[in-house]
Amino acid sequence: MKISNGVYFAREAAKSFSRNRLLSFATVSTVTICILILGMAVLLTMNAGLFMNRLESDVQMIAFLDKSLNQRQINAARDKIKEIEGIKSVEFISRDKSLEQLQETYGREYDLKTTLGSNPLPHTFKIEAHNPQEVAQIAQQVDKIAGVYKVNYGQGVVERLFQVTRWVRIISIAFIVVLAAGAVFLIATTTRLSVFARRKEIYLMKLIGATDWFIRWPFFIEGIFLGVAGSLLAVLLLGLGYQALLQNIGSMVMVTLISDPVLLGQIYLSLLATGAILGVLGTYISLNRFLDV
């Protein structure tokens, strides 16, 4: 692009902006609302994702061993488990340690050892999988290993959890896609009005021999400007709102929200870029029909 042309494009864009002040205001407001909702949806989805990941990573297997096993047999069982694909870690927990842990859960008030007489608990392996989704299938394989008499992984509950998390993700993505499409449609409609008002000029430019890009640039600059202005406003509102939320809820024990400034910065920047892209996309859609001369 030649510099003199760049100046011309920017001037034309500014002229059009000030000529259609009301329309420009409407477009900026539309983008602001869309990006604001989009931003809220993204933050909600990401926080939900974080929460789901935490739930999922808590999924682990406990393999109970036959009481009759000696140390050599226990080691052999451990080696066999480690051979299974997808295993992240295998931790041996002796029956004495298990009892200690149980004792801690119940408190020191009752001495379990004296109450029970002897230790009824078996030796166990605490097993973690690389991918929590594979737990059920890995558990089946562990169950078949000699010396293991039972594997526990919260059967049923885990499957339901995965089903829920999958649907939450699908619905969130669908929601975001629908919103983005709505924003593009609204911008396209607003730009179409501005293009329509200048359709004679565009037709004339085409017949004189202007290239499509020469005609597009001023509209694109205007579209990008409207998109960025709208999304900037939205990011500002979103940032202030989220910061307030972090300060009020961040201290609660059960809920942990995304608070990494780098990640949040990336989200805000992506929203700004999305505003610009929506502006360009909307302009492109409404302009092309008028360029076909």
Next chain:
Amino acid sequence: MLVQFYNVSKIYPNGVKALDDISLKIERGEFIFLMGQSGAGKSSLIKMLFREELPTRGQIFVASRSIVRMKRGDVPKLRRNMGIVFQDFKLLESKTVAENIAFAMKVVGASGREIKKRVPEVIDMVGLNGKEQSFPTELSGGEQQRVGIARALANHPLMLIADEPTGNLDMETSQGIMELLYDINRKGTTVIMATHARELVKQAHKRIITLDRGKIATDSPHGESLL
């Protein structure tokens, strides 16, 4: 040879046959009147010259390049060789006379210096000195058409295409416009003009192509068909 039509037909999607097997040649420097009643196919033929329409069948060459096979990206180059004059002038009302002409140069990428030099030249050529800063609405119909012609000339076209340029003007004003077009033609620009006005064409002794229901009815090199 500047323009060649080979067996060109145009049928619109609604079934109307606008042109029916037209073949013709136009040399550089010619002045051509395109005549015929409304619906005879004049506008379709004119629009094909600058590729606003494509033929349904046949081939068209302008300056040895096929318009039919031309890529979309090459169309602006084709159009920069042509100046188009419209019946309704198509001036931008928010721009002055000088700005309307400068606009035509700007959109094809002319530099500020070229524009500053060329605009007064073409304004002088069409006899509108002193009206540079007037807006189109402050001008008479004849003056507006002179701006339209000045704009068409601004980019040094090989060919001036005028679709009913006097259609909205009275006889006296029309004659003034015709004198201007003859003058432009004498300086070497090919002129193709579609018109209804038999009175104007009669005195000209120029080549006249008459269309009738999409076919060439007559093609007389010195306008004999109207005598």
